[in-house]
Amino acid sequence: MTMKELIEAFPENISEAIQIASSTTFRQPANEIHNIVICGMGGSGIGGRLVAKWVEDELSVPVTVVSDYMLPKFVSQNSLVIGSSYSGNTEETLSAIEEAIEAGAHIIGICSGGRLEELCRKNEFDVVVVPGGNPPRTALAFSITQLINAFVQLNMISANRLKELEAGRDLILNREDEIRGKAHELAEFLKGNVGILYGTTKYDPVLVRARQQFNENSKLLCWHHALPEMNHNELVGWGGGDERFATVFFKTEDLHRRNAKRMDITKEVISKKSSKVLEVEAVGGSVIERSLYLINIVDWASLYLSSLNEVDPIDIKVIDYLKGTLADFK
Numbered sequence: 001m002t003m004k005e006l007i008e009a010f011p012e013n014i015s016e017a018i019q020i021a022s023s024t025t026f027r028q029p030a031n032e033i034h035n036i037v038i039c040g041m042g043g044s045g046i047g048g049r050l051v052a053k054w055v056e057d058e059l060s061v062p063v064t065v066v067s068d069y070m071l072p073k074f075v076s077q078n079s080l081v082i083g084s085s086y087s088g089n090t091e092e093t094l095s096a097i098e099e100a101i102e103a104g105a106h107i108i109g110i111c112s113g114g115r116l117e118e119l120c121r122k123n124e125f126d127v128v129v130v131p132g133g134n135p136p137r138t139a140l141a142f143s144i145t146q147l148i149n150a151f152v153q154l155n156m157i158s159a160n161r162l163k164e165l166e167a168g169r170d171l172i173l174n175r176e177d178e179i180r181g182k183a184h185e186l187a188e189f190l191k192g193n194v195g196i197l198y199g200t201t202k203y204d205p206v207l208v209r210a211r212q213q214f215n216e217n218s219k220l221l222c223w224h225h226a227l228p229e230m231n232h233n234e235l236v237g238w239g240g241g242d243e244r245f246a247t248v249f250f251k252t253e254d255l256h257r258r259n260a261k262r263m264d265i266t267k268e269v270i271s272k273k274s275s276k277v278l279e280v281e282a283v284g285g286s287v288i289e290r291s292l293y294l295i296n297i298v299d300w301a302s303l304y305l306s307s308l309n310e311v312d313p314i315d316i317k318v319i320d321y322l323k324g325t326l327a328d329f330k
Contacts, residue, residue, distance in 0.1 A: 037065075094119070140295070182280060
């Protein structure tokens with residue numbers, strides 16, 4: 001499938017993922033869960049970051065997202081460790097899951113097959129197998145849905161979160177023309193510039209996802225930061241700002257009133273250094289809906305920008321080279 005077809009399929013993927021979730025049953029942990037660790041890299045790991053932020057106001061235990069080979073020392077028999085690897089062969093995630101086994105944690109796998117599925121089945125861990133064969137960054141719907149479903153079934157969050165996913169899907173479908181129009185505007189805005197993406201901490205994973213999409217699909221170097229933290233360091237760095245930089249502010253209706261004021265002041269400061277400032281405002285009745293709306297805009301924008309930059313949005317030869325070289329390193 002082309003990247004265009006894969007992005008178009010996002011709402012359908014949510015429906016398919018919800019269907020998979022409806023036929024999936026997770027075993028209850030033998031021990032009380034004191035903490036949750038989600039292990040994943042890149043397009044697989046971002047689902048963990050998104051879900052952890054979406055449900056932090058409901059979970060009674062902390063969530064840590066690990067994008068590395070090793071787990072924190074606190075992982076124990078009272079930990080829920082979820083390995084999310086689309087291919088099932090991500091070496092960092094597999095290493096972390098091996099450590100989780102040694103620690104006696106309750107383990108769940110989310111993958112399309114590969115060694116992670118084999119490891120889970122061998123050890124009789126729950127594993128959700130999703131459709132495979134596409135770039136991991138296009139499988140976001142499957143990871144976020146299965147993560148939310150796992151938390152629902154383990155009685156950690158309300159089943160309403162799955163309904164919010166469905167509402168987010170419907171929002172994208174109902175506002176398709178509006179989303180693509182904003183995406184074209186964003187792509188034109190970023191062309192030939194260094195992109196800088198700002199939002200608030202609540203939507204930091206959306207910023208990470210946006211950066212990743214522009215990196216991989218558009219072959220664009222950019223960076224992101226979240227308010228209010230950005231106001232305590234990076235804002236000073238704008239003393240060296242100039243017209244090379246194109247700044248995008250992701251705005252949402254649930255901004256803390258002081259963060260809303262901070263965003264206005266920040267735009268004022270940046271506008272003195274660069275005339276390239278764009279605001280993209282989300283719509284939706286929940287943080288999940290607003291996040292999916294922004295994610296879909298960026299997905300389309302990254303595709304349109306790949307065309308403007310005359311690059312292949314599927315190509316990741318440099319990552320393939322890195323993995324091939326690492327495979328020879330023992």
